[in-house]
Amino acid sequence: MRLNEELYNLSSLQLAPFLLGKLLCRKINGKIIKLKITETEAYYTEADTACHAHKGKTARTEVMYRRGGCAYVYLCYGIHSLLNIVCGEEGSPQAVLIRGVEGFIGPGKLTKAMQINRDLNGENLIVSDELWLEDSGCTADFTTGTRIGINYASEQDIARQWRFIIKE
DNA sequence: AGATTGATAAGG
């Protein structure tokens, strides 16, 4: 039931709504936990001023330039590890931020609960047995909204409806 | 609403 490798070639704009309702899987001390993804955001190439990579490639954003299927875990405000799913083709920085899962609202909360830290940066979600995604079979209804915490982006990018929230 | 937090990246 693991997500197909080909899905990660989709653009972040297609993948973000697709991931809603899918299962985020993590192995902790041999125990596997699976949580339904309830909220995502899309970050799309260097043209998106809200994307970390919009100024070009750095050591931090290097993972986003890889082929789809990697985890991009970065530290926000020095405190919170945030989990992103890299997608799109190599050289095209795109990622889907996992903003919430069932039971844990808030990107920093869910990474803490699932013990996701920067050790998992660059983890290959297609083959990893530490962190991966599974298809739950359900395709949920969703609503869209503006992204959060990107006031530094251009006005038009702030206005984009690239946040996807699952509907009950 | 305000304080806090520390890695990142840009500038000297």
Add this chain to the structure above:
DNA sequence: CTTATCAATCTT
């Protein structure tokens, strides 16, 4: 090396 900036969060 030094400073400004933050894809948040907790506390008032």
